[in-house]
Amino acid sequence: MRRPGGSDSDRTLVATRAGGPGGSPPRTASRPEARWLDTPDDAPSQIVLAFDDNRLASLLFGHYGQNLALVERRLEIVAEQRGNHVTLEGQREACDQARHVLETLYARLKKGGEIAPGDVEGVLREAASQGFLFDFDPATKKQSFDEIQLRRRPVRARTAAQDAYIRALKRHTLVFGVGPAGTGKTWLAVAYAVHLLERRVVDKIILSRPAVEAGERLGFLPGDMKEKVDPYLRPIYDALHDLMDRAFVERAMTSGEIEIAPLAFMRGRTLANACVILDEAQNTTSMQMKMFLTRLGENSHMIVTGDPSQIDLPPGQTSGLAEAVALLSHVEGVEVCHFAAADVVRHELVGRIVAAYDGKAASARARAEARANEVAGAVEAPPR
Secondary structure (H helix, E strand, O other): OOOOOOOOOOEEEEOOOOOOHHHOOOOOOOOOOOOOOOOOOOOEEEEEEEOOOHHHHHHHHOHHHHHHHHHHHHHOOEEEEEOOEEEEEEEHHHHHHHHHHHHHHHHHHHOOOOOOHHHHHHHHHHHHHHOOOOOOOOOOOOOOOOEEOOOOOOEEOOOHHHHHHHHHHHHOOEEEEEOOOOOOHHHHHHHHHHHHHHOOOOOEEEEEOOOOOOOOOOOOOOOOHHHHHHHHHHHHHHHHHHHOOHHHHHHHHHHOOEEEOOHHHOOOOOEOOEEEEEOOHHHOOHHHHHHHHOOEOOOOEEEEEEOOOOOOOOOOOOOHHHHHHHHHOOOOOEEEEEOOHHHOOOOHHHHHHHHHHHHHHHHHHHHHHHHHHHHHHHHHOOOO
């Protein structure tokens, strides 16, 4: 098959999951058969992939082909689907990376897993970090991005920053996750806490968050203490219900294995045999952060997450998160993981929104520094 308007120098790879070309008997290898014509590396390329399970192929391509469309946009190729076949056209390295993505996701489906657009994005980023992957074999290749094993399903890192975050959680007692919204800081922290609880490494999970309104005055909330703080902890509840069975979450909260502890009520406690998560830590004061960090007890893990660009403290109040990161980044046993707009794993528009706001903040800082330099220069200039 040739690209429309292409030349005879076009490079073509034919691959199939069911068997070799020309109706040959099915192959036992998990990889499709592949063959490239001897043409220049920068020549246009074409790959034809055929998957033997129509149901899994449909899940792989996504609803109305949305997964294929995402691969097309990210790698700037053309992906044409016909039944359980897909033809990839574009530059050779881009086609190889697209093939890597589809092979990885198909192998995950064959093992009984599920895929979502976010998983496609994660494998795309993994492929980009690994470079040229013509010899990729999903059956034997070790995952380059780390993962957290849960009873319900494994949680895999989708970006290099998330991979470093998961590895830090496994190695260090106190981990700070600092970065913009949508990078998975809280979700992965809850996943790791659930992992520790399921394996009885810890006896309980303690979830805390400062009760600071995001620029609004909500007034006094009705109900008991749990009902008062529930609105502030809703993102953590959502993560728990996504990672654990809802009935188990309710039982664990009733038995105290999962505890909601308002930050103001943490003073005086020693948190032993627990995984403690402090979310939205940018809204803690210096005194609150010191109080929280000194609650750490024997066999405990502590995870602190926050976004320094969304501080809701009164003007002039120093954020406890910024101070703690500056003071503790080089302390043994403490790890600080930074996320950026490129690590956003929510809707792709969120990453562009974060980048736009970051650009505005950087411009403001540059103007402020320029004005400060002008003032300093005027002061230092000798009088005439």
